[in-house]
Amino acid sequence: MFRVTLDSLIVWYLVILLGALFLVWVAAEIFQRGRERRRRKNFVICSICEHVFEDESGQEIVTCPSCQALNERESVREI
Numbered sequence: 001m002f003r004v005t006l007d008s009l010i011v012w013y014l015v016i017l018l019g020a021l022f023l024v025w026v027a028a029e030i031f032q033r034g035r036e037r038r039r040r041k042n043f044v045i046c047s048i049c050e051h052v053f054e055d056e057s058g059q060e061i062v063t064c065p066s067c068q069a070l071n072e073r074e075s076v077r078e079i
């Protein structure tokens with residue numbers, strides 16, 4: 001018959017619990033990074049007035065809503 005001690009039961013319970021928590025943490029981290037990357041892709045900083053605005057059109061050249069200057073889309077680096 002298969003014998004299980006209380007110690008091994010507690011160890012397996014902790015291993016399974018911590019493994020599940022680790023997987024949830026990794027999945028949340030991946031999801032958050034993807035969302036942050038998508039959000040940062042839409043941000044544009046005007047080269048004339050340095051106004052930061054969001055443009056979801058996906059066009060390469062966008063118009064600044066503050067000074068109406070045409071700006072080329074560049075990736076915004078994290079400070």
Ligand SMILES: [Zn+2]
Pocket residue numbers: 046047048049050051064065066067068069
């Ligand atoms: Zn501007």
